[in-house]
Amino acid sequence: MHLALDFPPISHLIRWxxxxxxxxxxxxxVVLLEWLAVVLLIWFFxxxxxxxxxxxxxxxxxxxxxxxVRNEVILQTxxxxxxxxxxxxxxxxxxxxxxxxxxxxxxxxMPVNARMALPFFMxxxxxxxxxxxxxxxxxxxxxxxxxxxxxxxxxxLYLLVSPIEFLTYFFTRPLSLAVRLFANMLxxxxxxATFAILTAALFTATYIGAVIPGALLVALYGFEVLVSVLQAxxxxxxxxxxxxxxxxxxx
Amino acid sequence: MHxxxxxAQNAGELQxxxxxxGRGIVYGGAAIGPGIGIxxxxxxxxxxxxxxxxxxxxARTTMFLGIAFTEALALFGFVLAFIISG
Numbered sequence: 001m002h003l004a005l006d007f008p009p010i011s012h013l014i015r016w017x018x019x020x021x022x023x024x025x026x027x028x029x030v031v032l033l034e035w036l037a038v039v040l041l042i043w044f045f046x047x048x049x050x051x052x053x054x055x056x057x058x059x060x061x062x063x064x065x066x067x068x069v070r071n072e073v074i075l076q077t078x079x080x081x082x083x084x085x086x087x088x089x090x091x092x093x094x095x096x097x098x099x100x101x102x103x104x105x106x107x108x109x110m111p112v113n114a115r116m117a118l119p120f121f122m123x124x125x126x127x128x129x130x131x132x133x134x135x136x137x138x139x140x141x142x143x144x145x146x147x148x149x150x151x152x153x154x155x156x157l158y159l160l161v162s163p164i165e166f167l168t169y170f171f172t173r174p175l176s177l178a179v180r181l182f183a184n185m186l187x188x189x190x191x192x193a194t195f196a197i198l199t200a201a202l203f204t205a206t207y208i209g210a211v212i213p214g215a216l217l218v219a220l221y222g223f224e225v226l227v228s229v230l231q232a233x234x235x236x237x238x239x240x241x242x243x244x245x246x247x248x249x250x251x
Numbered sequence: 252m253h254x255x256x257x258x259a260q261n262a263g264e265l266q267x268x269x270x271x272x273g274r275g276i277v278y279g280g281a282a283i284g285p286g287i288g289i290x291x292x293x294x295x296x297x298x299x300x301x302x303x304x305x306x307x308x309x310a311r312t313t314m315f316l317g318i319a320f321t322e323a324l325a326l327f328g329f330v331l332a333f334i335i336s337g
Contacts, residue, residue, distance in 0.1 A: 010333065072312065076308075076309065076312045077312075176320075176323040176326075176327075179323065179326055179327060179330055180319060180322065180323050180326055182330075183326035183327075183329050183330050184326065186329075187326075187329060230315070233315065234315060234316075234318075234319045237312070237315065237316065237319075238316070238319060241316065
């Protein structure tokens with residue numbers, strides 16, 4: 001029995017043809033989805049602004065989101081003085097979540113964050129914010145001192161520690177922040193595509209053979225919902241950790 | 252040996268095959284350490300919240316942070332596997 005199982009090259013799964021525009025302003029499915037996410041978020045927050053005493057519907061969800069970001073992200077990492085960062089972190093969390101959840105919505109099925117552009121851009125914003133905060137709260141020299149010479153390390157070890165810390169702040173942190181989100185969504189997308197192709201091929205070959213991969217595919221959809229939430233949460237909480245570290249350094 | 256010589260006649264095929272092997276090794280190698288590391292992180296978080304259930308919330312947040320830092324290494328390998336091209 002020959003199984004018609006040819007996996008398409010990766011570029012077929014994530015590279016979308018241009019719909020209109022050209023060059024730098026070319027618009028494809030991914031860009032349209034980003035716009036859709038923005039529109040959805042604006043609608044979401046406008047609908048939640050009613051401020052009814054007894055919340056219902058969208059307002060309920062929005063208040064739960066605010067509560068989550070405030071209690072689970074900010075108070076756990078920055079502390080009470082970080083509460084004025086709630087709007088920024090809430091926007092970050094909800095935007096990343098909406099962009100991720102496109103992965104499992106039928107017909108759309110494309111996580112926007114599986115292309116490097118958006119994670120890279122958001123990471124650039126976070127990168128500039130925490131360095132700016134560090135300079136503003138600790139002064140130029142003070143920031144570099146607390147960054148390169150963490151207290152409680154034997155003097156001789158600074159030869160080793162300082163370069164590592166420098167790389168961490170300027171290279172590893174932004175790189176890992178962007179790559180973590182990007183690679184998780186790309187891996188999830190490829191995983192779903194692989195199982196969908198496998199299920200389809202087995203279904204055309206033998207009806208019964210598609211049962212197990214089909215069931216696994218459904219389970220993976222549930223798993224990817226979890227990953228979408230988790231990656232939005234992790235991106236937000238890491239941003240909060242970096243901001244907290246810049247606002248009050250270790251003593 | 253015979254198969255290798257046959258493949259060597261077609262250098263392009265050999266290169267494509269070795270690229271595929273390299274990709275597999277890169278991701279497989281990158282997954283070893285983080286796999287063990289995430290196991291340690293989660294295991295200790297479970298131990299912590301079992302010993303002190305009232306601190307389970309703090310342990311969970313720290314656990315996710317630890318997973319995120321550990322997992323980043325495996326994801327670098329994942330991305331690197333795609334970057335490698337013959």
